[in-house]
Amino acid sequence: xxxxxxxxxxxxxxxxxxxxxxxxxxxxxxxxxxxxxxxxxxxxxxxxxxxxxxxxxxxxxxxxxxxxxxxxxxxxxxxxxxxxxxxxxxxxxxxxxxxxxxxxxxxxxxxxxxxxxxxxxxxxxxxxxxxxxxxxxxxxxxxxxxxxxxxxxxxxxxxxxxxxxxxxxxxxxxxxxxxxxxxxxxxxxxxxxxxxxxxxxxxxxxxxxxxxxxxxxxxxxxxxxxxxxxxxxxxxxxxxxxxxxxxxxxxxxxxxxxxxxxxxxxxxxxxxxxxxxxxxxxxxxxxxxxxxxxxxxxxxxxxxxxxxxxxxxxxxxxxxxxxxxxxxxxxxxxxxxxxxxxxx
Amino acid sequence: xxxxxxxxxxxxxxxxxxxxxxxxxxxxxxxxxxxxxxxxxxxxxxxxxxxxxxxxxxxxxxxxxxxxxxxxxxxxxxxxxxxxxxxxxxxxxxxxxxxxxxxxxxxxxxxxxxxxxxxxxxxxxxxxxxxxxxxxxxxxxxxxxxxxxxxxxxxxxxxxxxxxxxxxxxxxxxxxxxxxxxxxxxxxxxxxxxxxxxxxxxxxxxxxxxxxxxxxxxxxxxxxxxxxxxxxxxxxxxxxxxxxxxxxxxxxxxxxxxxxxxxxxxxxxxxxxxxxxxxxxxxxxxxxxxxxxxxxxxxxxxxxxxxxxxxxxxxxxxxxxxxxxxxxxxxxxxxxxxxxxxxx
Numbered sequence: 001x002x003x004x005x006x007x008x009x010x011x012x013x014x015x016x017x018x019x020x021x022x023x024x025x026x027x028x029x030x031x032x033x034x035x036x037x038x039x040x041x042x043x044x045x046x047x048x049x050x051x052x053x054x055x056x057x058x059x060x061x062x063x064x065x066x067x068x069x070x071x072x073x074x075x076x077x078x079x080x081x082x083x084x085x086x087x088x089x090x091x092x093x094x095x096x097x098x099x100x101x102x103x104x105x106x107x108x109x110x111x112x113x114x115x116x117x118x119x120x121x122x123x124x125x126x127x128x129x130x131x132x133x134x135x136x137x138x139x140x141x142x143x144x145x146x147x148x149x150x151x152x153x154x155x156x157x158x159x160x161x162x163x164x165x166x167x168x169x170x171x172x173x174x175x176x177x178x179x180x181x182x183x184x185x186x187x188x189x190x191x192x193x194x195x196x197x198x199x200x201x202x203x204x205x206x207x208x209x210x211x212x213x214x215x216x217x218x219x220x221x222x223x224x225x226x227x228x229x230x231x232x233x234x235x236x237x238x239x240x241x242x243x244x245x246x247x248x249x250x251x252x253x254x255x256x257x258x259x260x261x262x263x264x265x266x267x268x269x270x271x272x273x274x275x276x277x278x279x280x281x282x283x284x285x286x287x288x289x290x291x292x293x294x295x296x297x298x299x300x301x302x303x304x305x306x307x308x309x310x311x312x313x314x315x316x317x318x319x320x321x322x323x324x325x326x327x328x329x330x331x332x333x334x335x336x337x338x339x340x341x342x343x344x
Numbered sequence: 345x346x347x348x349x350x351x352x353x354x355x356x357x358x359x360x361x362x363x364x365x366x367x368x369x370x371x372x373x374x375x376x377x378x379x380x381x382x383x384x385x386x387x388x389x390x391x392x393x394x395x396x397x398x399x400x401x402x403x404x405x406x407x408x409x410x411x412x413x414x415x416x417x418x419x420x421x422x423x424x425x426x427x428x429x430x431x432x433x434x435x436x437x438x439x440x441x442x443x444x445x446x447x448x449x450x451x452x453x454x455x456x457x458x459x460x461x462x463x464x465x466x467x468x469x470x471x472x473x474x475x476x477x478x479x480x481x482x483x484x485x486x487x488x489x490x491x492x493x494x495x496x497x498x499x500x501x502x503x504x505x506x507x508x509x510x511x512x513x514x515x516x517x518x519x520x521x522x523x524x525x526x527x528x529x530x531x532x533x534x535x536x537x538x539x540x541x542x543x544x545x546x547x548x549x550x551x552x553x554x555x556x557x558x559x560x561x562x563x564x565x566x567x568x569x570x571x572x573x574x575x576x577x578x579x580x581x582x583x584x585x586x587x588x589x590x591x592x593x594x595x596x597x598x599x600x601x602x603x604x605x606x607x608x609x610x611x612x613x614x615x616x617x618x619x620x621x622x623x624x625x626x627x628x629x630x631x632x633x634x635x636x637x638x639x640x641x642x643x644x645x646x647x648x649x650x651x652x653x654x655x656x657x658x659x660x661x662x663x664x665x666x667x668x669x670x671x672x673x674x675x676x677x678x679x680x681x682x683x684x685x686x687x688x
Binding site: 163166167170171173210211212213214215216217247249250251252254268269270271272273274275288290292293295296298300301304307322 | 507510511515517554555556557559560561591593594595596598612613614615616618632634636637639640642644648651666
């Protein structure tokens with residue numbers, strides 16, 4: 001018996017709200033002083049991800065300040081390659097580093113079956129958050145989509161990382177497909193475990209979906225992402241899934257035709273007219289405020305918020321940014337944005 | 345009396361060819377050993393741009409190896425801010441650096457009327473190339489579109505340069521509009537001078553068009569680019585112009601409705617079905633082979649070439665890359681690509 005409404009889950013089931021549910025990508029993060037304090041205490045970034053109490057605490061921090069409709073687990077998409085046996089580390093101020101998986105032989109050396117036991121602390125964090133969340137607030141789990149995780153695994157880092165994976169895919173499509181296949185299996189297990197631990201929905205982050213031409217997009221983004229969602233649903237039935245193929249632009253229709261998501265995250269560059277035409281009425285749209293409008297604040301922020309609200313007022317919709325919140329965003333701007341969404 | 349056909353210009357006038365005209369963005373560049381030799385001889389990069397004989401020679405180099413249908417002037421989009429009085433320099437292996445134009449006061453300090461005399465060596469290079477080009481080969485001049493040039497001017501460099509300009513535009517739209525206005529005037533004069541010196545067509549490079557949401561895209565990309573083209577046409581009549589709004593994706597229709605171009609360059613991520621639907625039949629499409637397919641070579645390259653040819657076979661079309669050629673591209677791959685296009 002569910003008495004308390006959960007607007008985010010309802011939107012993912014196709015419900016339209018007069019005032020849409022809200023959460024922000026990277027809402028647990030560096031723009032919060034309380035996050036920076038725990039981050040320092042934790043030592044390494046991976047240690048923060050793998051200490052359930054700390055990961056849960058960081059996940060809950062934004063909810064104490066803002067009445068968001070969802071928490072998103074604090075974790076990282078690179079815990080999956082880490083579990084598969086790739087060396088992953090984070091250098092201060094430099095972002096993630098990985099020992100590159102540069103060829104088919106390196107793919108073969110990865111764990112064949114996903115060793116989900118290595119990620120037990122992540123699922124434990126999910127459980128802790130679940131018991132501590134305010135009622136009505138949904139808990140979102142996540143993983144990186146196979147393509148985006150593969151770009152980091154092949155390049156050994158994040159900055160300008162797409163070239164090496166794209167070249168690998170052109171030069172040795174079978175070898176690259178073996179990597180993608182392994183990530184499909186691993187991602188599905190990782191999402192299932194998060195649902196089992198208490199996640200109410202999951203998001204598939206495909207940060208680098210936008211760097212591929214149509215043929216490659218279908219093969220490395222849409223088809224594998226579709227397989228992840230189908231594998232999760234085979235285990236768990238019809239659980240809510242959000243896809244976020246950042247930069248997919250003109251390829252959004254192709255994505256939606258192959259990935260059976262309940263919601264699609266739009267980055268801030270997507271023309272809303274195009275989005276409204278391309279996304280079926282029963283699929284929730286999520287997004288797509290420009291993170292720089294939130295950073296800028298003031299009247300430009302108000303205008304940008306209003307434009308997003310107006311564009312998607314007549315359909316199932318989740319208000320969010322079009323990419324993660326910038327670390328130097330003032331907290332007062334988040335409060336202003338929330339007030340504007342809630343009183344629109 | 346024009347006896348020799350010029351396929352590129354004809355395509356821009358709406359003619360369909362069974363075998364399309366071909367050129368490559370950055371075809372004069374680091375993948376050619378003869379370019380690297382002259383680049384070393386020239387000392388600084390700007391010295392190469394501002395020495396007419398060397399700039400002309402470098403422009404002509406790719407034409408000696410490949411029977412492209414066009415030469416594109418060797419120059420740089422940052423010669424415009426340089427002429428406007430901004431300090432621009434190139435650090436070895438680091439790309440361009442500029443003294444940032446960070447606020448409205450800095451915009452005011454730029455030259456009000458475009459001092460085109462400072463770019464006389466560029467126009468002289470155009471004239472030299474013109475006299476030395478094989479018959480039938482078109483000479484393309486260019487400039488950066490106001491938005492993209494502004495991103496570099498505001499950030500003071502190229503890498504991750506879009507944030508500062510986007511924030512400037514949100515926080516002080518009038519101040520930013522003053523910068524854009526100055527660039528509209530400067531770009532129009534710069535293009536007119538290139539036409540007067542012998543250019544047969546020009547291309548407006550908008551490398552960072554893709555980072556803006558719809559409202560900002562219209563205001564900072566489409567509207568100013570449209571004004572540049574109109575100003576050039578007021579001086580010279582109906583001269584051929586190609587627009588290249590990289591990453592514009594779903595906003596291509598909006599771009600085309602405001603920028604009266606004869607051809608539109610598509611980056612490699614644009615879905616051809618979308619492009620065919622969005623671009624009027626009398627506007628040439630230019631593009632959009634993935635530069636990484638050219639770098640990869642072999643059967644994947646052949647397949648990628650065929651896909652591009654098939655997608656745009658029935659309309660005015662110019663074969664090109666979807667972005668500049670990568671510096672480590674083997675020359676044999678360019679030859680293979682050309683042979684495939686010419687015998688298709």
